[in-house]
Amino acid sequence: MTGRVEELRSIDQAIRRSGGVKGVVLAGASGVGKTRLARGALARAAEQGMATRWVVASASARGLPLGAFAGLLATVGEDPAQVLRQGVDAVLAGAGGGDVVVGVDDAHLLDELSALLVQQLALHKAVILVATVRTGEPVADAVSALWKDGYLTRLDVPALSEPDTGALLHAVLGGPVDSASVARMSALTRGNTLFLRHLVGGELEAGRLHAVGGMWRWSGDVALTPGLAELVEARMGRLSKRVRDVVDVLALGEPLDAGLLAQLTAAAAVEEAEARGLVSVERDGRGLRTRLAHPLYGEVRRAGIGTLRGRRLRGRIATALARTGGGSSDDMLRRAVLSLDSDLEPDPALLTAAAGYAVQLFDLPLAERIGRAAVAAGGGFQAQMTVVAALNGLCRYSEVEVEWAALTALAGTDxxxxxxxxxxxxxxxxxxxxxxxxxxxxxxxxxxxxxxxxxxxxxxxxxxxxxxxxxxxxxxxxxxxxxxxxxxxxxxxxxxxxxxxxxxxxxxxxxxxxxxxxxxxxxxxxxxxxxxxxxxxxxxxxxxxxLAGCVHEALAVATECRETTKGVAFAVELTNILLAEAELARGQVATALRLLREARAGLEGAGNAAGFLYFCLLSTTRGLAVSGDRVAARRSLEELEAQQHPALLILQPEMLLTRAWVAAAEGAVSEAVALAQEAAEVAASRGQLAHEVLALHAAVCLGDGSVADRLADLATRVGGPRASAAAAQAAALAAHDGDALLAASAHLEQLGDLLAAADSAAQAAVAYTRHHRSGPAKAAAARAHRLAQLCDGARTPALAVATRPLPLTAREREIVTMAAHGLSNREIADRLVVSVRTVEGHLYRAATKLGTSSRAELGTLIHHDRAVIPPPRARVRRSQ
CATH class of the missing domain: 1.25.40 (Serine Threonine Protein Phosphatase 5, Tetratricopeptide repeat)
Structure with missing residues (x-):
């Protein structure tokens, strides 16, 4: 909450009375959080040992002299000067000669004598004031003089911005909230903290605001709690019949042309509603458009309009819109929506066209509703197509089967x-x-x-x-x-x-x-x-x-897709998956996993989302594996295997590669290499050469230099920079050439593939060590570490070896790592398809080299992370 943090700092600076200023006045609309900020300032002053006083002005106490200070004053004299002295003394009593911080909430409601007392306190050297006033309300001259004459600093407290709303929701709910829900709540409450608090409470209780996979998400339509409705009604104030008509017409049909609204109600009533801040008027081209000044006004009024009156008003608005000839698609859609719950006869042509437009806007529940009405009114094949499209988009597949028969029956032409x-x-x-x-x-x-x-x-x-x-x-x-x-x-x-x-x-x-x-x-x-x-x-x-290694271009296209598809159903969730794929390719593991968590939460209830859930889980599992979270990666892999999409066999090499990275995270590096090679074989058998390159590059990063010749051949046949970069890394790895591996690392970094660049640098460190070149080895290891940190601290087998170089063979290190992860000798043997005696021999030789006989000490030498993983199944080749 950057904005609120800055406000707190400003208040603290004012309390410190720099430049002679004696405090602060927090000004803002109702509900923006002025009182919370003021109380926070007094709480911090109390923590610093300062005495504090808190008074609250109110409309009911305004008729009493010193009504706001009644709790501090035992008796009140008749002489005003004496009364003010008594008030100052009462505030300072018990302060022990130190400063007193006085909070005055809703100072615009102070009676005249209380306002004078606040002014006297502002002049006292031992008093620091923190006052709140509501903008747009009349304020006593004695109070407004506090900032106008420079005694206090005025800080205007704006409504919560959308990012601040998200940060506040995160803090209150104890976890991240998906961006679509944040945007929706921010728009509905207009940054009003009080409205937001009531809205969140009500939606939590109703179960519409709930956590999905660690991400909070708000789904369904809002239903105002009685408390929130009362707050909104109080802000609207008492509505005369003619002003109520204006508000109700807009609640049902906004936005409306100002002239049309005046025809439906009365011009003087529209002007009065605008003057009271209930209606906003905006210039739209050469005309004026009217809306309710706050979205919650409409929510409250729609709940209060009776059924019969609502049907009559909707019919009047729809008829007026048709009469004025508003030809825009938005007006057409509003006419159709209004007619559905009005006293008008259904128009099949209007409903069919409106249902199609609702599909374009990806308001699929509305498209289904209008489409079904269009079918009932005789809209025919096109109306039925709209219903089918809406149900598909809403993932209500069981209902689609029924609608196909109806659609086939209505199809009359080729x-x-x-x-x-x-x-x-x-x-x-x-x-x-x-x-x-x-x-x-x-x-x-x-x-x-x-x-x-x-x-x-x-x-x-x-x-x-x-x-x-x-x-x-x-x-x-x-x-x-x-x-x-x-x-x-x-x-x-x-x-x-x-x-x-x-x-x-x-x-x-x-x-x-x-x-x-x-x-x-x-x-x-x-x-x-x-x-x-x-x-x-x-x-x-x-x-x-x-796949081609054009990492920067991939991110640019994913970002463009986000902008291009605003308003499309599930667009935020689906483009999050694309952005995550691009970010993961750049090595930005934490960023990718955050996007994927949000996408997963948004796809709740959408099934496999036409295969996008499968995409999401592929990237999530790979991201968790390279982050080093092997337990979560294994769980994610199990879910991924259950969600494989039978129409996406093109991704089978990716599936095998994902299994490879999970095996690598668990220490089974030889199994990971075998899986990467299997992925390459499957890809080659289908002509998916780009997938083959990716799989072989993964094998190289996992330590396999045997694929250099195949990659060199593919580099002449496959477009994009990955093939040649992977071929160079593979050839350098096969030759144990540290200089060439560093050059490959530099090339991969330039391409944007930071994780592969880190692996190549780590392999360079091992190659230099093999040739007893300690200086270059340390420099290469430092480069690998730097690149890994740029990848959010990603951990791969190559990085692990470079970080903790030990005098072990690759097989010894693999077995020791798996033992450190909690696997028994039998489980390790089953995993690697070797005998238990072989495992025991490797562990014995590793212990001898490292000078220890303790299994626990072996694990400590490998890494500090001692999380236990479940014993995986023995690997078998899979085909789909």
Whole structure:
């Protein structure tokens, strides 16, 4: 809470009376936290041994002379001068001659005599004042003179900013709150601390504000508690009938043109509502738009409007909007929403168009509601398509099955039948996780369709299907075939581009990624209802850039995706995953894990989220493993294995690599190398050369120099800088060439892959040590340490060896490390597929070299972290 910290510092400076100032006046709107800040200042003064007094002015005590100070004064004389002297003496009593800090809350409510007493206290050398006043309220001259005449410093306390709101929520809830929830609460309360406190309390009690995986998230619609409603009503004040009408019309239909609002109510009433601060007026082009001055005013009033009156008012507003000819999509949507709960007859054309626009805005619950009303009113195929799209986006898959039958029955033309098929394939592939059924539906449709235009639309979705199933060459061919036709609809262009970009990412065609993705994005931009496809399209581009080693470019595209998809359903969560993938590629482990935790919390209830949960868990598990948190990494891996998406076989090499990093974190380095090699074999068998490069580079970082020749060959066939950088590191590792490993480290650092750069520097330290070059070895180890710190203190096997060089073979160190993690000799033997006698022999030789016979001391020599891990299963080769 940077802003509040600065305010506290300012108050403390004022209390220290620098420059003769005798205290501070905190001015601000109701509920911004003035009282809390003032009480905090007095508490800190008391901790420093100063005497403190606290008085509260109120409207009820305003009619009594010295009403605010009644608790300090036993008796009050009749002479005003005598009364003021008595008041000062009462405040100073018991202070022992030291300073007294006096807090005066709501000083704008002081009666005249109390205000004069406060002024007298400000003049006294032993008194420091901390007063609060509410802005916009009349203040006695004696009080306003305190800052105008320079006796006190005035500090204006603003409403909480969004970052301050997030920090306060974090402090109160004891954990981080996802950014979408923070933004929503900040917007609803407008930074009012008092409103925020009541809102949080109510939502906690209702269970809508809850923790998911260590991240707090607010879901569902707000329901004001009686206490919060009373606070808001008190702030609004008493509403006359005509002002209430203005507020209620805006509560149901804001924003409204000022002239239209005056027609629906009365011009004088609108002016009065504005003068009272209930309505805000903003210039919008050449007109004026009116809104309620605070979002909670609408929440309170909507709860208080009766059913019949509400239906009548909504009908009047919708009719007025139609009469004035407001042609904007927003006005059209508001007319439809208002008509749903009004006394008007349903208009199927209006409802169908509005439901489609709601899908574009990704307000999917609203799209479903309007779409179902449109279907009931006779909206036909397009209305039903909207219902299906909304249910898909809401992950209510069990209901989608019922709606497909209705959609098929409504499809009366070949065009509609192809559209329904494409939508069904997309649903079966990504959402229902039934790719075999998706392929069967697509095959059947291709057999029925004879027109080239229709067939090409089916080929476009096939490109995406083939890419996901790990057939990148077929996907690239299908995508290129579909995109070659100039008349391809925008939806098909976008889907074909998704398949082509995913295929190019796997094939290593990084130079073609940008143009292919740009083509799809242009098509999606022409059709707002396709905005949701921006995320997978740019996601595959980020993935391909990361595979190729274009780390900085990957982060730039992920950041652009965040900006491009604002307002899309789950956009924050999904783009967090893309940003985390890019940050993890840069070695920013803690940043990536924070983004992934927030994404995971936001995807609660969304199932596998069309495979994005699988992406999220892949990155999370890898991040936990390289951070050194082997226990959490193992748990995450188990969840990941349970969430594998059958339509994302293209990621099988990534899955094997993730298992490799978890094994490495647990000390089973030889197993990790074998898993990385297996990942490379799977990738090579499918032509996923970019994935093969990544897998072999991981094997190199884990200490395998045997893949240098294969990487050198791939460097001539795969685009992007990773292949050549990995080949150079592998060749240097195979030759035990410290200078070449340092050069490889410098190159990887330049590319932005800090973690691989750290590993290469650590390997250089070992190579120098092997050649008895202690000076360069120390310098290389220092470089590795510096790079590891830039990676949030990441820990990998290479870094562990460089950090704690010991006279052990790789196998001895591996076995000692696993023993230090709590595994028995039998468990180690099962893990490494060796005999128990072999394990015992290695432990004996390691103990002899290190001069100890204690298993515990061996662990201490390896590392300080003694967390125990569960015995893993013996490794077996897996195929999907």
């Amino acid at each position: 065009t509609e039948r192809v559209r329904a098929t494409v939508a069904q394939v997309h649903y079966l592939m990504w959402l229902a996780e039934r790719p075999a059924e998706a392929a069967a539906v697509l095959d059947a449709a291709e057999d029925r369709v004879r027109e080239d235009a229709a067939r090409l639309q089916l080929i476009a979705i096939r490109a995406y299907l083939e890419a996901g199933l790990g057939h990148p060459a077929r996907a690239a061919q299908a995508g290129a075939m579909a995109l070659a036709w100039p008349g391809l609809p925008d939806e098909s262009v976008t889907l074909a581009s998704c398949g082509l970009v995913a295929a190019l990412a796997a094939l290593g065609g990084v130079d073609e990624l940008g143009p292919a993705a740009a083509n799809g994005r242009m098509a999606a931009a022409r059709s707002p209802e396709l905005a949701f496809l921006h995320v997978p399209l740019m996601g595959w581009q980020v993935h391909g850039l990361r």
